[in-house]
Amino acid sequence: MKRNTKQIIIEKGAEIINLKGFHHTGIQEILDAADVPKGSFYNYFKSKDDFGLQVIDYYVEQFAMLLDKTIKDSTLSPTEKMKKVLLFFMEFYKSKNYAYGCPIGNLSQEMGDLSPVFSEKLRNAGDAMVDSCLVLLEEAQKTGEISPQLNLRETTYFIISSWHGALMRMKVEKSLAPLENHYRYVFDYILRP
C-alpha cells in the first residue's frame, strides 16, 4: 500500500516534470495530480531533489524490465527485438500526442549544468540504458544480423543518444517523423550485416 502511493507520486510527478520541467513544477502540483494528501510527500521523499533522483531510478528500472521482457521473446530475432522496442515507444508517444519525451534525456538537458548530484545519477542512468540494450546488439552480432566490425557499446550509446535528440525534435514537430527518421538511419546504415 505504502509502496503503491509512492509509485503513484513518482509516475504522476514524472509526467508533470516531463511536460513542464523539474524547476517549473511544484511539489503541491505533483501531490494534486497524484491525489495524495498534502504533507505526505515527505513520508516518501527527503526533498524535491530526492524525488527527482528517484524518478530517474524508477525509469531506469522500467526500461530494464521492458528490455528484459523483449529479450526473452524467443519468437523474434535480435534485430526484430530492437525494432519492437523502438516501435513500442513510437506507439506510446503517438498515444501521448508526441509530448513528454524521455525523463532521462529531459533531466539531463535541464539539470546537467545545474547539479553535480543529478549529473552523476543521469550519467549512470544513461549507462544503465546502454547496458540494457547491449545484450540485444551482442545477440545480433552473434547471429550475423549486424556487422562484426561494430563496437557494440559505442553503437548502443550512439543509438540511444540520437534517439534522445529525435525525441527533442518530436516535441516541437508534434509528429512521429523524427523517430521514424531515427529508426531508418539506425537500421539502414548502422545495424546491418
Next chain:
Amino acid sequence: MKRNTKQIIIEKGAEIINLKGFHHTGIQEILDAADVPKGSFYNYFKSKDDFGLQVIDYYVEQFAMLLDKTIKDSTLSPTEKMKKVLLFFMEFYKSKNYAYGCPIGNLSQEMGDLSPVFSEKLRNAGDAMVDSCLVLLEEAQKTGEISPQLNLRETTYFIISSWHGALMRMKVEKSLAPLENHYRYVFDYILRP
C-alpha cells in the same frame, strides 16, 4: 548603439537560459548579466516570450553565418567543411566546460510541450539549420564524397537531431565523448561514398 545593447542582452540572456532553462531565468538576472539598466528590457522586447523567440532567431542567423563562411572556404572539400563545423563546436564546448548545449535544442526540449508559439518558431529554426547544412551535403554528393543513394534532407535532419542528443549527454558526462562518438558514426557509417 541601440542594436548593440539588444545584442548583448540576447547573448548574455541566452547564456543564462542555456544554463538554467527559460522558466528558471528571471528578466532581472538577464539584465544584471548584460549590465544594462533595469527597465530597458522592454525597450527591446515586448515580453520575456518575445525575448526567447528573438534568441532563437539570433542563433539561427549565427549558425547560418558560420555555415556560409565555411561553405565559401575553397581550400576544403565538402566533407572536410562538415568536419570543420563539428570540430569548431567541439572546441567551443570544451572551452565552456561542456555546458550550455544548443539554444535551439534546449528550448525545443523545454518549450515544445508548453507553447505552440515557441514550438512553431523552433520547428522553423530546426528546418533553417537543416537548410544551412544541406548545401554541404549537396556538394558532397556531387563530388562523390557521399553516397548517391542518400536522401540529403533526411540525412541532414538525422545528423542535426542526433547532434542535439549528443549535446544532451555531454551536459551530464562533462566530456567531449558524446560529440566524438556522434562524429564517428556520422562519418564512418552515413557520410561515406
